[in-house]
Amino acid sequence: xxxxxxxxxxxxxxxxxxxxxxxSFVSLWVGSVGIHLHEIxxxxxxxxxxxxxxxxxxxxxxxxxxxxxxxxxxSLAGAILQGMFRNPLVEPYTLGISGGASLGVCLNIIFKWxxxxxxxxxxxxxxxxxxxxxxxxxxxxLKKGILKTQGMLLMGVMISFISSSLVMLLMxxxxxxxxxxxxxxxxxxxxxxxxxxxxxxxWGSLLGLLLSYFYCLDLNALALGxxxxxxLGVNVEKxxxxxxxxxxxxxxxxVSVAGIIGFVGLIVPHFIRMFTGADHRILFISSFLAGACFxxxxxxxxxxxxxxxxxxxxxxTGIIGGVVFIYALSKKQVML
Amino acid sequence: xxxxxxxxxxxSCGYGxxxxxxxxxxxxxxxxxxxxIGPNGCGKxxxxxxxxxxxxxxxxxxxxxxxxxxxIHRKDLAQKIxxxxxxxxxxxxxxxxxxxxxxxxxxxxxxLFETKQDEAIVxxxxxLTDLMGLKEMFMNRISGGERQLASIARAxxxxxxxxxxxxxxxxxxxxxxxxxxxxxKQLNTxxxxxxxxxLHDLNLASEYASRLFLLEKGTIYKTGTPEEVLTYxxxxxxxxTTVIVEKSPLSGxxxxxxxxxxxKKSPMGSPMRPEKTGASLHHEREMRRDHD
Amino acid sequence: MTIFxxxxxxxxxxxxxxxxxxxxxxLIMTIPFNVSAKSPDEKPASYPxxxxxxxxxxxxxxxxxxxxxRLIANTVYCVNPPEASQKEKVGTIMQxxxxxxxxxxxxxxxxxxxxxxxxxxxxENLGIRxxxxxxxxNFSQICQQFIRLGDIIGKGEKAREIIDRVKKDVAAxxxxxxxxxxxxxxxxxxxxxxxxxxxxxxxxxxxxxxGGINIAAxxxxxxxxxxxxxxxxxxxxxxxxxxxxxxxxxxEKEIWMKLxxxxxxxxxxxxxxxxxxxxxxxxxxxxxxxxxxxxxxHPEISLVE
Numbered sequence: 001x002x003x004x005x006x007x008x009x010x011x012x013x014x015x016x017x018x019x020x021x022x023x024s025f026v027s028l029w030v031g032s033v034g035i036h037l038h039e040i041x042x043x044x045x046x047x048x049x050x051x052x053x054x055x056x057x058x059x060x061x062x063x064x065x066x067x068x069x070x071x072x073x074x075s076l077a078g079a080i081l082q083g084m085f086r087n088p089l090v091e092p093y094t095l096g097i098s099g100g101a102s103l104g105v106c107l108n109i110i111f112k113w114x115x116x117x118x119x120x121x122x123x124x125x126x127x128x129x130x131x132x133x134x135x136x137x138x139x140x141x142l143k144k145g146i147l148k149t150q151g152m153l154l155m156g157v158m159i160s161f162i163s164s165s166l167v168m169l170l171m172x173x174x175x176x177x178x179x180x181x182x183x184x185x186x187x188x189x190x191x192x193x194x195x196x197x198x199x200x201x202x203w204g205s206l207l208g209l210l211l212s213y214f215y216c217l218d219l220n221a222l223a224l225g226x227x228x229x230x231x232l233g234v235n236v237e238k239x240x241x242x243x244x245x246x247x248x249x250x251x252x253x254x255v256s257v258a259g260i261i262g263f264v265g266l267i268v269p270h271f272i273r274m275f276t277g278a279d280h281r282i283l284f285i286s287s288f289l290a291g292a293c294f295x296x297x298x299x300x301x302x303x304x305x306x307x308x309x310x311x312x313x314x315x316x317t318g319i320i321g322g323v324v325f326i327y328a329l330s331k332k333q334v335m336l
Numbered sequence: 337x338x339x340x341x342x343x344x345x346x347x348s349c350g351y352g353x354x355x356x357x358x359x360x361x362x363x364x365x366x367x368x369x370x371x372x373i374g375p376n377g378c379g380k381x382x383x384x385x386x387x388x389x390x391x392x393x394x395x396x397x398x399x400x401x402x403x404x405x406x407x408i409h410r411k412d413l414a415q416k417i418x419x420x421x422x423x424x425x426x427x428x429x430x431x432x433x434x435x436x437x438x439x440x441x442x443x444x445x446x447x448l449f450e451t452k453q454d455e456a457i458v459x460x461x462x463x464l465t466d467l468m469g470l471k472e473m474f475m476n477r478i479s480g481g482e483r484q485l486a487s488i489a490r491a492x493x494x495x496x497x498x499x500x501x502x503x504x505x506x507x508x509x510x511x512x513x514x515x516x517x518x519x520x521k522q523l524n525t526x527x528x529x530x531x532x533x534x535l536h537d538l539n540l541a542s543e544y545a546s547r548l549f550l551l552e553k554g555t556i557y558k559t560g561t562p563e564e565v566l567t568y569x570x571x572x573x574x575x576x577t578t579v580i581v582e583k584s585p586l587s588g589x590x591x592x593x594x595x596x597x598x599x600k601k602s603p604m605g606s607p608m609r610p611e612k613t614g615a616s617l618h619h620e621r622e623m624r625r626d627h628d
Numbered sequence: 629m630t631i632f633x634x635x636x637x638x639x640x641x642x643x644x645x646x647x648x649x650x651x652x653x654x655l656i657m658t659i660p661f662n663v664s665a666k667s668p669d670e671k672p673a674s675y676p677x678x679x680x681x682x683x684x685x686x687x688x689x690x691x692x693x694x695x696x697x698r699l700i701a702n703t704v705y706c707v708n709p710p711e712a713s714q715k716e717k718v719g720t721i722m723q724x725x726x727x728x729x730x731x732x733x734x735x736x737x738x739x740x741x742x743x744x745x746x747x748x749x750x751x752e753n754l755g756i757r758x759x760x761x762x763x764x765x766n767f768s769q770i771c772q773q774f775i776r777l778g779d780i781i782g783k784g785e786k787a788r789e790i791i792d793r794v795k796k797d798v799a800a801x802x803x804x805x806x807x808x809x810x811x812x813x814x815x816x817x818x819x820x821x822x823x824x825x826x827x828x829x830x831x832x833x834x835x836x837x838x839g840g841i842n843i844a845a846x847x848x849x850x851x852x853x854x855x856x857x858x859x860x861x862x863x864x865x866x867x868x869x870x871x872x873x874x875x876x877x878x879x880e881k882e883i884w885m886k887l888x889x890x891x892x893x894x895x896x897x898x899x900x901x902x903x904x905x906x907x908x909x910x911x912x913x914x915x916x917x918x919x920x921x922x923x924x925x926h927p928e929i930s931l932v933e
Binding site for chain 1: 704717720725727728730731745746750
């Protein structure tokens with residue numbers, strides 16, 4: 001029985017990995033500048049320094065890597081939070097983390113901190129903003145050491161509202177150039193100049209995936225309810241805390257580096273659950289890889305559909321994600 | 337003399353400022369099948385939750401196998417005590433996966449997958465609870481009774497020394513009531529599994545339990561065999577309602593008949609004095625029997 | 629239990645340590661890969677031959693300096709002069725297409741303050757020289773930037789020539805208006821919220837040179853209230869916003885016309901002007917627009933040479 005189950009899981013994993021590799025290759029190859037397949041070997045062997053080499057390895061490849069990291073991180077965070085709150089409508093941004101990050105970046109743009117410390121100010125201010133919200137929501141939800149998930153959700157939603165109102169307020173009184181900057185950032189983009197940040201995002205998301213596996217069985221038990229899980233010997237408090245932290249930091253980092261790319265954290269885990277079921281042992285890694293696929297795909301579309309202009313990737317994830325999901329809903333019974 | 341498995345000493349506990357149990361003490365020996373009965377709000381569920389280790393005592397202590405509950409590590413406790421709640425949630429999980437969760441307390445630190453032994457154990461209890469046919473069905477597709485059976489199977493998979501059940505059959509039809517309680521009795525006698533059940537239905541408690549704890553307002557009012565505890569006087573004092581207690585013609589255990597307002601009138605139809613106590617009713621029946 | 633012994637703090641500390649340790653690990657892992665692409669600081673031996681402009685105004689200026697043969701690409705919004713539309717396109721002002729830019733192998737990319745700073749950094753990392761022009765705050769900055777552009781692309785002399793001429797023209801206008809009684813002007817550049825031009829913008833100079841007083845000159849940012857306009861009672865209201873040529877401008881004028889206490893309304897001196905002319909001028913367009921606006925403020929004078 002277990003062999004059949006593992007066999008099924010391996011098939012699912014294998015398919016997603018194959019898909020991921022294919023999409024990455026296509027993404028590398030396709031772009032507003034056509035690079036022919038037969039040229040690729042030439043470029044790889046002696047192309048260093050040419051424009052084509054730069055395009056492939058210094059423009060497209062970093063975007064693919066960042067897409068992998070952010071897509072994976074957001075989907076994993078979504079899977080974690082949906083399991084933790086036992087609520088299928090929860091996504092990484094519901095906790096107000098993206099609101100905090102937007103606020104941070106807004107303030108950065110308006111007060112021109114990036115003029116002082118360079119472009120790193122964007123992700124830094126975003127991260128500080130999201131970390132503040134995480135801390136705030138977390139400490140307020142702790143009552144006598146017990147994490148109240150209901151209160152947390154409500155608080156996250158409230159913070160989202162407040163942050164977006166504040167952001168709009170700031171937008172209303174800012175100069176038009178700042179305004180454009182804020183809107184652009186909010187719309188999300190995988191174009192990040194700092195390779196160090198991309199690497200941190202990459203390893204960070206993988207680390208998050210690894211850490212989450214320490215708690216995936218506990219999360220399975222939590223599906224029965226807090227008290228039932230305690231009966232099964234699960235340390236419910238510790239599990240909830242750690243998972244919350246993992247999910248928040250994954251989200252905070254993704255939002256800081258790439259702006260707000262919505263729907264990935266909501267839709268991908270749902271979709272994957274239709275194929276894998278709710279067992280978190282397979283759900284976590286499948287969501288991660290599928291989210292990476294999805295984001296890389298959407299980003300490729302975003303930069304080729306109306307080339308040389310580029311659509312914000314968040315728009316594409318929203319439209320495609322929404323449409324595909326509704327189609328799947330109508331075809332198969334959704335596991336919620 | 338069987339050894340004591342569970343010892344409760346001067347237990348007082350509750351929720352925050354509200355104390356529900358007051359200075360409760362009792363002992364449960366290995367192999368007993370205890371029924372906890374009492375009117376609503378007397379603290380039955382609170383008592384069960386304290387034994388399960390969920391509610392921390394504010395005063396007094398609970399000892400399992402001689403060791404205080406507070407000193408037993410969470411996971412070890414789950415290997416010794418298993419709890420079956422009143423309702424098994426209709427969640428999205430197959431029956432076999434659900435029962436497998438019962439093996440969680442035995443997983444080693446970084447173990448992710450179940451062992452062959454875990455599977456064998458689950459198989460055994462699925463057979464015992466007659467759920468093999470529903471193995472791959474989802475919990476939200478089977479009936480309430482079947483879910484409750486799965487819940488019991490899951491608790492059994494924990495291979496506990498003590499099984500706690502909170503009103504396991506209150507919302508089920510008589511078929512499932514008999515099936516489930518029969519199974520529990522079987523487990524108790526064949527596997528020497530110590531069982532503590534909270535029961536609403538006094539007759540079921542009488543039929544299946546070897547010993548009863550009658551709770552009232554957070555204290556143990558009386559403890560003993562069903563014959564000792566279930567007398568009409570005791571029931572009237574605690575439940576504040578008139579009943580007639582007779583011997584069951586099948587098992588010889590006490591059987592409680594509820595007395596409706598109508599039945600308080602004479603069976604012949606003549607109006608009697610409105611205040612009929614249990615004593616007078618019993619006296620009446622004795623008289624009639626003697627007459628016949 | 630002290631605060632440091634409590635569970636959440638212990639856990640926070642553990643987690644922070646994990647994070648720090650992990651970040652250190654990341655940094656170590658990235659050391660061999662930290663090839664910093666050097667952006668050339670030194671000026672090229674010869675002037676740039678392959679120029680990409682990321683702004684319509686810079687494109688216009690290049691045409692003015694007669695260096696359009698070296699302009700290889702610009703944005704989709706660069707339509708002035710019409711020949712500029714024929715050039716290769718590399719995206720919009722706010723979102724340039726880095727790939728396209730790289731494939732064209734430019735030796736100079738011209739950016740403005742609206743250009744996405746992350747993209748500028750990306751281009752610099754890839755070894756492309758990027759020169760950024762901030763939004764000019766007044767006329768003399770417009771001139772300075774024009775000359776700077778000229779120097780960079782090797783048309784310094786031509787630039788100075790043009791600027792001299794332009795300055796003379798502007799001086800001529802100023803000469804005509806400086807002794808006239810100053811009219812109060814409200815220069816509107818936004819509807820929601822109501823946005824006025826302040827002295828931080830070069831549009832202020834239109835009024836200064838044109839013999840007017842900008843009632844919003846000393847505001848901190850341009851957000852202005854209609855009530856304040858009524859209080860200040862300007863003699864002229866000029867509306868210049870995106871979309872003002874269409875319904876939006878006409879609608880705004882209607883709203884003003886209802887506030888009959890304002891002088892500008894009484895004398896029907898509310899004017900709508902083309903925002904393109906006003907908001908991103910080359911030195912040459914500046915003069916033309918200045919003359920237009922001066923005529924609106926002081927219709928009585930003649931500016932014909």
